[in-house]
Amino acid sequence: MISSILFTILLIIGVILFTKKIREVIRNIQLGRKLDLSDRSSERWATMARVALGQSKMGSRPVAAFFHVLIYVGFIIINIEVIEIIIDGVFGTHRVLSFMGGLYDVLIGSFEFLAIGVLAACFVFLSRRNIIKLRRFHMREMTKWPKSDANIILFTEILLMSAFLIMNACDYQLQMLGAEHYSRATGIVGAFPVSSMLLPMISGMSIDSLIILERSCWWFHIIGILAFLNYVPYSKHFHILLAFPNTYYSKLTPKGEFTNMESVTNEVKLMMDPSAAVPSVDPNAAPQRFGAKDVKDLTWKQLMDSYSCTECGRCTSSCPANLTGKLLSPRKIMMDTRDRLEEVGKNIDQHGADHDDGKSLLGNYITEEELWACTTCNACTEACPVNIDPLSIIVEMRRYLVMEQSSAPTELNGMFTKIENNGAPWQFSPADRMNWANED
């Protein structure tokens, strides 16, 4: 009875804290500029099914893809078990779903195999990060926290899976010993193909000790899951949830198509024809800056991108600028955007919505040198397994630098002038455009 109450309280606290954080994240994402992505919904569902659910973009790195699928399938399916744990926890029952009979045995048995798969994958991933030290996990932006974040998650999953298997082993042994509350007249409930291998380790234990061990693992497992749930939104692991909306709202136009800024279109139309009909601007509205200096100048989708990033570094490891030693790292662009957005969110919580901390994404986080190194080649967007678009953020910041600050590199200013003066990025007379046809 007491344990039921305790469990229910813990469950409620866990869910409330999680909901609070999620609301904060949604609030932060909505700080971004408006963007209507309500079009082409059937294509969007298909993209989400293919890229998020089907993990279609993981396959370019087969080793990572294989073990990632193990963790993904394992971790998600094993959490069906959590439904039973919650019902048992609240109502004080034990293995309440066992009425399903044969199907229950199949489920529990397959969970055990998946648990072993998850364990194996976690060990492989830990060794890739900490023993083999793959280059993309040890770049400049992979500072102390991003590295620990990944390790914390992998260790937690190992502990959760171990607790699950030990719990099952104890349960199996208790059933065989005929312990009250565990054994049933109908025989053994559940199948334990993996955890039964642990039996030699606990065979000498008394029923009381087994119950203590089984209950400890049960509590550890569910508290661990509640803690993990609340850890996720603070972590790179947020992608397990955000991968779905983020791929749903993927860019569906060709990768080479950059947005045409409507505010500019209106001004250019007026410049070319002062009587042109352009949408009237609300005189009381705050003027919007051209391009992006801070997170609020980015669209909500770009902000959602930053929360969806799992810092895998596939973008950066395919970026031609980064590969040749330049400062630019598309992953860092995303991590900076997220860090700055969290900072802006905290400022709002602490000092109100209009607080200005004097900092900005461009300048305090991202430098001009990084932005100007981009070749706009789309290798980063192609590589991202959840369709994040770092390139659009880079271009928005270049727009700010050029149109608000006039601070493009000198050679680029020269190129602009030449296009303005002679219609080509080089110093040639437009009158010579046809010369090629008369040579030879």
Add this chain to the structure above:
Amino acid sequence: MENFKVLTMAEMMANGEKPEVLFWVGCAGSFDDRAKKVTKAIAKILHATGVKFAVLGTEESCTGDPAKRAGNEFLFQMQAMNNIMILNGYEVTKIVTGCPHCFNTLKNEYPSLGGNYEVLHHSQLLQQLIDSGKLKVAGGPFKGKKIVFHDPCYLGRANNEYEAPRSVIQKLDIYLTEMKRSKANGLCCGAGGAQMFKEPENGVKDINVERAEEALQSDPDVIAVGCPFCNTMMTDGVKNFNKEDKVQVKDIAELIAEAIDIK
């Protein structure tokens, strides 16, 4: 050109004629000595296959691509709207470009500003001409040679066209090989995003050297390209390894023009 005169839209219109396709030459194709050879190759192929084409000539102006990628949206839209005014004035419906950057900009970024055309990269037009039987290519000087194709970012990833250039090259009876990073995983030559017009940021290597090194690892006779910027970058990259005597860098259009031996 020796055997025929390239007509401008203005000249055609004065004759009361309309071309099938407008050949958008591009700034590199008009002014860069290396790219001008590609322009001539495209014009020769169009002429030889009986495609009625015209150019804008002195009325053509930069599409605005480098300005847009560098963040100068004002300049881009000024260029775009002026170009659209001219293109729409001539009632242009179909455009072929010799440059993937022009191709991408005209195809994807002009429509919402009022410029709606069917836009083809020259590799796509060549493929259409081959498919329709107008262009017959068989071996020629490249027969049996090993050719590696370097995907232009703005044709490949940007517009998902990987097959047209390859299928055109394969008509030359050559041995087509691939780099480790190719198609969707292709590595940029380093010139996109307005990098063509500035020095690279500090690093340990130039991107074109990295890419040329990769291309040379496949030990090709020819590195085939489909973009004037890639052409420059790969040519410089090959020179960096002192391989310019052994390995040629050539545009797809040049390969075809040489193979069908047209003057």
